[in-house]
Amino acid sequence: MTIALQYCHITVNDVDEALGFYRDALGLDVRNDVASDGFRWVTLGSAAQPNLEIVLSEPHAGRSKADGDALQELLIKGVLPMTVFSTDDVDATFERVRASGADVLQEPHDQAYGPRDCAFRDPSGNMVRIQSAVSGSR
Template sequence: MTRGVNTAGLYVRDQDEALAFYVGKLGFILHTDVRNGDYRWLTVQHPEQPAFQLGLFKPGPPVHDAATAQTLNEMVAKGAMPPLVLAVDDCRAAYARMSECGVEFTQEPVERYGRVDAGFRDPSGNGWKMIETAAKPQSRSSK
């Protein structure tokens, strides 16, 4: 029986650059950084989601041959990979804070469908949508 998704991976062109971005600019924390020869297993976590890891993986051996690695790197750089979604309480405030940290946005905050969202890319070209989540309604307790 499965227990759920533990890690999802992103392809990045430079793992040290990606680590600095996700930890230093987005506020993630380092979870695992293990090397086996030229291969590096690098994962980060959002501080409010300790059971989930985001892998920052470099295409190449031993998982990919050189041609496949080059194709994957080109696809990431062009923004051809599906975007990831970062949930935030206040999109405009997160946009302001992240912009001050040097995150380059591809779309400023826009209100649509009753929510505010913005877009940005990581240093490797991976696309992100940042979406303001609606506050959860408080349950009423009986008196």
């Protein structure tokens, strides 16, 4: 039996604004852009992981008003789970994302537990960490 992650959802305030970060700064490719019931979600991916897609959507997209409101509150507080990307060049990726105007939380740093990484906030306040690609499994 095999199992693999296919979708990862990231909740954002504004899909277009988020595209400036995830597509333009990080370099992910837009794979699908879907409108439904007055909302929209966009899936993005990377050639490095052709079967994995990241879905950007607003808090109320596909949810009840109460659930969307609750998710919106968590998004505003900046307490939704972080997303971690890997790259073969943390420093170059850091410079590209910083040049986009993203909010820098941590410049590239060699962590005691292994990878070199850095951190940003996306335009909605989600924490995004970028770490060196690790070969092998842990």
